[in-house]
Amino acid sequence: MPKKNLSTRIREFIMTHIKDGTWPSGHKIPSESEMMKLFSASRMTVHRTVKEMAAQGHLFRERGRGTFVEKDVPRSELLNIGDIAEEIAERGGTYFSQLKFLDREPKSPLTTHVFGVHAGNIARSKVVHYENGNPLQLEDRWVNLDVVPHYLETDFALTTAHQLLMQAAPLQKAEHQLTAALPTQEQQDFLKVQANEPCLLLKRKTWSGDTIVSYAELLYPASRYSFGGVFTPGTK
Amino acid sequence: MPKKNLSTRIREFIMTHIKDGTWPSGHKIPSESEMMKLFSASRMTVHRTVKEMAAQGHLFRERGRGTFVEKDVPRSELLNIGDIAEEIAERGGTYFSQLKFLDREPKSPLTTHVFGVHAGNIARSKVVHYENGNPLQLEDRWVNLDVVPHYLETDFALTTAHQLLMQAAPLQKAEHQLTAALPTQEQQDFLKVQANEPCLLLKRKTWSGDTIVSYAELLYPASRYSFGGVFTPGTK
């Protein structure tokens, strides 16, 4: 049994009540002193955990009144490292994916630009992710085979690239750039959209330590997906 | 002299060294124990501050090695409440804006959807923000006149809507939705883009306490602007 942090246990305790509806939006959650007793924790630990959850938009706090459940955190929190399959499952949708392309990738200006001149072997995959039968995301991904040697032998019907990468290398950092684009002919076919349907294009580079693990371009039809988030002035 | 938090002073100490180039990207900053002495602070305080800055992408930390300056935080951090004028100024660009429309807004399905049925008087403004002479953002904004009564008398050559709103009501919460769209005819004219130029559309609702202060739709040509961010696994 892997021992979990106290703060992790507190966090999961709160998230469970939010997710299963026991604590609906706006509900007042137990005060810090109450949770100290519940978990035999010090106030600092409870406070730190709850404060972090507030910073992430799950809760909001008012001095003198208490801590409350924030209203629906929109679908996908940006700057979050998420598994699209998990995300769809959480929304209650049915998920499946289709592998469109998988091969070794030759050196090109793009690969050296992303992975640097010392780039070793690189694989490339294209996967379409469906929610309730509709294409939601086209994942065009370049993977560092030095870090994930068995990438080309993956059965993408069983595993998502995300799961594989998380397993191969603990993610330490991710860099995002979000822009908009019109789909190319191939992308239109894969996503089943018209040429004039604007799409969100999320470019994501992920690192483990000092080495780049993977670079991905994730394309979403704007009519089917959007990014959302809540900002509460945290640190100042 | 307003007294500042210890953590604020530590934060500013670090940020100053980063911004003025004393501590370039990748530079190792003083350890927690060193900063304890520098500020006569406890380790918890130093640790908390530095950890927060790491979570926000300014620093990264490695156990056993130290804390380092993160490489350039990309242009605009999403989920940030920023003033576009400030942002452009920080990049060293020249900024100016042009008021295209300003008037009282009649009740409509959209206004009641956003502001609720109890909506009072609402104003609407359209402003184009330029960087180095190029239209960067079209700001289409609805403002609650009960909160900001003098909005219609603003001189937008001198003040941005953002400054005005921050002044009128301390911002407590903002909700974002980010999607992509093609520009309408009017938007094409304002932003000087073609009909087939994909744009990023950021919808932002801001609250002060329980009342909605403003709703804005910010449109950026994708060729001129993108959102970026760094994620470092903070809490787990």
Add this chain to the structure above:
DNA sequence: TAGTGGTCTAGACCACGGT
């Protein structure tokens, strides 16, 4: 082994809200 950050404790004082 010495130095680093990760987590936690058991106190403390303060500012604010509602009573």
Add this chain to the structure above:
DNA sequence: CCGTGGTCTAGACCACTAA
């Protein structure tokens, strides 16, 4: 007034890195 969260202290033990 009491209960709430905001900040801070002065310790502690642990896990990891580098020499």
